[in-house]
Amino acid sequence: MKKSSLETSVGIFVLIGMLCIGYLAIKLGKMEWIGDNNYELTARFESVSGLKVGAQVEMAGVPIGQVKSINLDQDRQVALVKVKIQNGIILTDDVIASVKTSGLIGDKFIKMTPGGSDEILKKGDAITETESSLDIEDLISKYAFGSVE
DSSP states (O other): HHHHHHHHHHHHHHHHHHHHHHHHHHTTTTTOOHHHHHEEEEEEEEEOOEEEEEEOEETTTTEEEEEEEEEEEEETTTEEEEEEETTTTHHHHHHTEEEESSSSOOOOEEEOOOOOOOOOTTTEEOOOEEEEOHHHHHHHHHTTTTTTO
């Protein structure tokens, strides 16, 4: 009888431990299963070279979201970027989305610059004002071959 209760206690302890590890893995991995505390916006850029899925979306240096996907818009031949923005972050229809570099040769991220409009972007809306990433190689080649104006 005593051996059975000891085995049951160990089993319950292991089960609780596995549940705790699963919970931490989901929270630290920033996965969302129950409820969605983000809304999705799209933006079209001429170039997003170096930008990766999962990159930060920042406003005033504060992370407010992540890049969800990067695809090619076949009709317009531009990059179509979907971003997830945290609920509670209000962006207006004249917000400017820019692809920036963190540091001199760091990772790329999207910087949101607020506008002054009163119209608020809702889930699924598109950001119309965008600035593509600066291509250092292109600038160097223009400078080296004398086509900088």
